[in-house]
Amino acid sequence: xxxxxxxxxxxxxxxxxxxxxxxxxxxxxxxxxxxxxxxxxxxxxxxxxxxxxxxxxxxxxxxxxxxxxxxxxxxxxxxxxxxxxxxxxxxxxxxxxxxxxxxxxxxxxxxxxxxxxxxxxxxxxxxxxxxxxxxxxxxxxxxxxxxxxxxxxxxxxxxxxxxxxxxxxxxxxxxxxxxxxxxxxxxxxxxxxxxxxxxxxxxxxxxxxxxxxxxxxxxxxxxxxxxxxxxxxxxxxxxxxxxxxxxxxxxxxxxxxxxx
Numbered sequence: 001x002x003x004x005x006x007x008x009x010x011x012x013x014x015x016x017x018x019x020x021x022x023x024x025x026x027x028x029x030x031x032x033x034x035x036x037x038x039x040x041x042x043x044x045x046x047x048x049x050x051x052x053x054x055x056x057x058x059x060x061x062x063x064x065x066x067x068x069x070x071x072x073x074x075x076x077x078x079x080x081x082x083x084x085x086x087x088x089x090x091x092x093x094x095x096x097x098x099x100x101x102x103x104x105x106x107x108x109x110x111x112x113x114x115x116x117x118x119x120x121x122x123x124x125x126x127x128x129x130x131x132x133x134x135x136x137x138x139x140x141x142x143x144x145x146x147x148x149x150x151x152x153x154x155x156x157x158x159x160x161x162x163x164x165x166x167x168x169x170x171x172x173x174x175x176x177x178x179x180x181x182x183x184x185x186x187x188x189x190x191x192x193x194x195x196x197x198x199x200x201x202x203x204x205x206x207x208x209x210x211x212x213x214x215x216x217x218x219x220x221x222x223x224x225x226x227x228x229x230x231x232x233x234x235x236x237x238x239x240x241x242x243x244x245x246x247x248x249x250x251x252x253x254x255x256x257x258x259x260x
Contacts, residue, residue, distance in 0.1 A: 072212040075158035079129075082217015084157040086164055087127035092257045095249075096129040098221055098231040101149035102136040102182065107172040108244045109230040114169055116250035121165075125257050130168060134218045135229055136178065145182025147214050152188045154210035159201040166195040 078084045083096065095117065099106045120126045132150030140146065149171055156167045170191045176182045183191075185206040192202040221231075232239040234252055241248040 072216055073209055074213055075154040075210055077157045077161040077164075078154060078213070080216075081220045082133075082213065083129040083131050084153060084164060085127065085129060086161075087121040088124050089127065091121075091124055091127040093126040093253050094129060094235055095126050095253060096131060096233040096236075098131040098133055098226045098229055098233075100133050100135045100146050100229045101153075101171050101175065102139060102146050102178055103229045104175070104178065105244075106230045107175050109232075110169060110172040112244050112246045113249050114165075116246060116253075118165055120250060120253055126253050130164070131217060131221055131226075132214060133221055133226075133229060134214050139178040140176075140182040141180060143181045145176065147211050148182070148185060148208075149188060150214040150217075151208060151210040152185075152192065152205040154213055155205045156192060156197055156201070158210070159204065160197045163192075163196045167192055167197060170195045 074080050075084070077086075097109075097117075099109075117126075117128055121128050130153070132153050134144070134147040134150060137144045137146045153164065153168060153171070157164050171188075174183065174187075174191055189202040189205045192205055193199055230243060232243060232249065234249075234256055239249060239252060241252060243249065
């Protein structure tokens, strides 16, 4: 009788241990499910935050201006494809420069090549096509400086084409740093006046009339395979020489014109 009672107790104890183990396992499973669910919520929140950040970066941030103000107006002395034309239509060589006024490498290009390009354009050796792009709007703290400065160049081309190169050069001389708000519209207008643009014309630089033209030109450049600035093409072919030293581009233009 004593032996049977002992065995019964052992079986009862064993069952109780199994029950406790099963209960503990169930509690662990429930805890894991709760942790997994919480982790999933955190991941979704992080993904949402990343998406919002990317969208804001792409559109210029919370304070970004609308992409366009009004319909597309093509400036005088410019093309619908986004190029401001400087020089004679019958020049033997066409040089297209795709640029962004916030791009520091474009400033280096301008410093190295401005004098040669102005000389060759004035001599009738080449026609210059300036394509001001809005690639770097995302780097101007929501003010869309690339678009605004490019639209200002378009306004100068429209009303004071003889001052285009001077204004282009001055914008690079006063180039703001990437990541900041860029120059104000008033500052851009002041630079235009300093470049010889009439004050009445400079006042029109602020109305955003040519912003849609800039954005259309940026889209056209992208479709044409332009992926960065500066990009330079001589008679439609990419110039692969040194962009940041004076001389190589000028020699390529003279060679193309048969003057070398």
